[in-house]
Amino acid sequence: MTQLDELRKNIDEIDQKIITLLAQRFKYTEEVGIYKSKNHLNA
Template identity: 65%
Template sequence: MADLAELRANIDEIDRQMIALLADRFKFTEEVGVYKERHGLNAQDPDREAQQFRKLATYAEQCGLNPAYAESVYRHIMDLVIARHVELRTIKK
């Protein structure tokens, strides 16, 4: 069994990778927000969100993760993205 320092080092590396992926994700969602603003689309798309949550639940189950954990994390991420999309609309006005 690994010692505590090794376990924590593994967690730290995963955290680093997650932050890099989140940064990439937010770059793309920023582009989506600009696109929506330019084309007069709503900041929030409930159909897309429902579709994403279904996919995320499947991915989570395939990885042995409780789907409720994935939903909780992604709900927060999506709320941040939606808030930013709303902000983009108000900045342009």
């Protein structure tokens, strides 16, 4: 594996972590919205 290949692999691994974190964040923001709706909260 060349240095360039290794760098690209590292970028791909970071991208996957970012995608996973964004998916988790979306799940929690959706849960917040549901909670706020059920409890009649605006903020």
